[in-house]
Amino acid sequence: MTRNITIANRLREVYLNGRWIANTNYKEQMQLVNWQQATHEIGNLNTIAALIYHINYYLSGILNAFETGRLQINDKYSFDIPQINSEIGWTKLVTDFLDNAEKFANKVEEMDDDLFDKFFFDEKYGTFIRNIEGVLEHSYYHLGQISLIRKLIEIKLKGN
Template structure:
């Protein structure tokens, strides 16, 4: 299996369908979260909806680069979630993440392995490989947060 196919598999695992590393994934964790739970604020923590938006923001930004565009995303905007005020808006956000995650993985599978060691956009961003591995790690980091925040919300409402 090629390096890019392996990376795409790992990416799908954390977002869409895996259980190997964390025994869960984004889709599994968010499947039963209501929009009220997704927007519930626990102390100074980010909301589940904000973390969902945050991950999709970066996924979509890298898709743009994979498709030949510029790296237009900026950290300062990565939590600029528009208000979620109903179930339809929450479902739209989740569905965008699922669609973007699959597109990211599919585009990644098409990248030749040789490109993995090339500079990603600018030397300051290192290589394609480091950025893709970083994206996977970033997703697991926030998956852990979502899992804990979800548990806190459920305990609070028992």
């Protein structure tokens, strides 16, 4: 199996259908919460919705860079989530995220193997493989947070 297929499968695992590393995935976690839970604040932790927005911000930005050749995302905007006041807003965020996750995995799957060792749009960012593996690691990090926050919300709601 080539790197593009292996990495695309790993991306689909974390976002869409896997259970191997974390015993869950983003799609599963998002299906377990409604908009009120997704926007529920626990202390000073990010909300589930904010974390989904954050990961989707990077997926969307990198997908745009794949199309344009210019990486134009900035960390300072990665948590600028618009207000979610209804199930419609939550559903839109989830749909956008899942669509971008699938598009991202598809783009990686289409990559030529030699591209992984080339610079990621600019030498200062390192290689494509380093950045795509970074997306995976970053995604698992926040998936763990989402899973824990969801459990904390369930405990809090059961106690009320």
